[in-house]
Amino acid sequence: MNKEDIKATKSLLSTPQKIVIIPHKNPDGDAIGSTLGLWYYLKSIDQDAVVIAPNNFPKFLKWMPGQEEIVIFEDDKERAQKYITDASLIFTLDFNHLSRVGFMQESLEAAEGTFIMIDHHQAPSDYAKVTYSDVSMSSTCEMVYNFIEAIDSTSKITSDIANCLYTGIMTDTGSFKYSSTTSRTHRVVADLIDKGAENIAIHNKVFDTNSPSRLHILGCALKNMVILEDYHTAYITLSQEELDQNNFKKGDTEGIVNYGLTLDNIIFAVIFIENKDEGIIKISFRSQGDFSVNEFARAHFEGGGHDNAAGGKSDLSLPETTTKFIGLLDSYKDKLKG
Numbered sequence: 001m002n003k004e005d006i007k008a009t010k011s012l013l014s015t016p017q018k019i020v021i022i023p024h025k026n027p028d029g030d031a032i033g034s035t036l037g038l039w040y041y042l043k044s045i046d047q048d049a050v051v052i053a054p055n056n057f058p059k060f061l062k063w064m065p066g067q068e069e070i071v072i073f074e075d076d077k078e079r080a081q082k083y084i085t086d087a088s089l090i091f092t093l094d095f096n097h098l099s100r101v102g103f104m105q106e107s108l109e110a111a112e113g114t115f116i117m118i119d120h121h122q123a124p125s126d127y128a129k130v131t132y133s134d135v136s137m138s139s140t141c142e143m144v145y146n147f148i149e150a151i152d153s154t155s156k157i158t159s160d161i162a163n164c165l166y167t168g169i170m171t172d173t174g175s176f177k178y179s180s181t182t183s184r185t186h187r188v189v190a191d192l193i194d195k196g197a198e199n200i201a202i203h204n205k206v207f208d209t210n211s212p213s214r215l216h217i218l219g220c221a222l223k224n225m226v227i228l229e230d231y232h233t234a235y236i237t238l239s240q241e242e243l244d245q246n247n248f249k250k251g252d253t254e255g256i257v258n259y260g261l262t263l264d265n266i267i268f269a270v271i272f273i274e275n276k277d278e279g280i281i282k283i284s285f286r287s288q289g290d291f292s293v294n295e296f297a298r299a300h301f302e303g304g305g306h307d308n309a310a311g312g313k314s315d316l317s318l319p320e321t322t323t324k325f326i327g328l329l330d331s332y333k334d335k336l337k338g
């Protein structure tokens with residue numbers, strides 16, 4: 001955070017505000033961890049704050065401290081809308097375009113409160129008065145730690161805040177192994193453990209929660225995996241029929257894309273998931289090293305994200321989409337060196 005933004009934020013928080021804190025649609029561990037961590041902090045300095053999520057969040061986060069206080073816009077529109085309309089200060093966390101809140105976008109665009117953005121994705125838009133944006137950060141949770149340090153003191157971090165921030169850093173770094181993990185990330189995490197983050201319990205609660213449907217879908221996905229050795233690429237497909245056969249539930253496909261990267265010499269991994277309801281193929285891209293899946297997704301699949309993790313979509317059928325994908329790889333052959 002630069003000095004000007006720190007000053008502006010301190011001045012905003014020096015008077016009582018009505019605050020809403022917003023994560024993106026389909027919130028993940030970092031989105032929920034950062035919003036709840038910030039929420040606990042703001043309450044501790046006697047601010048009136050509430051977290052409003054566009055829609056519900058996955059079961060593996062339902063143990064988090066404070067999660068039962070989150071207002072779900074989709075389920076509780078009137079109440080959520082009133083909070084947004086009345087808000088004098090609106091924090092948006094872990095996203096940087098208002099379109100990332102889905103059907104909540106209109107409400108936020110009409111809101112009169114002052115916006116503060118805390119986010120680590122590329123190409124932020126300019127809706128916020130204070131934009132704390134840093135693509136080198138491991139997670140928004142690490143940034144909330146920095147935020148509290150910059151405007152106040154890390155001594156304000158309670159065990160609840162520590163548990164929330166630890167969760168987001170852990171999930172967004174793939175348990176501290178993605179390239180965004182720095183020595184600073186480990187120092188922050190060490191301090192969070194000192195402040196009460198129950199690291200072992202958090203790992204268990206987040207990762208040891210497989211359901212039968214999730215494991216069956218994982219089995220199907222791995223069987224479907226296609227390895228293109230010449231391009232150091234592996235991709236997985238899951239059709240709607242396969243999802244239905246295995247009693248698919250929301251969240252079951254989370255993280256499956258990463259299995260491709262566990263293969264020796266594979267640096268580009270993709271999963272194509274058919275969604276008949278929305279009439280699209282949802283795509284996740286992962287890479288290791290310099291190959292930018294953000295650029296690839298932006299150029300060809302109406303998406304984007306980070307250099308090593310991005311999303312996208314296709315309106316073609318599942319076979320047409322994979323054919324298109326395979327056809328693109330030759331022009332990236334130089335960049336896809338293992």
Ligand SMILES: [Mn+2]
Nearest residue numbers: 030094140172
């Ligand atoms: Mn994040």
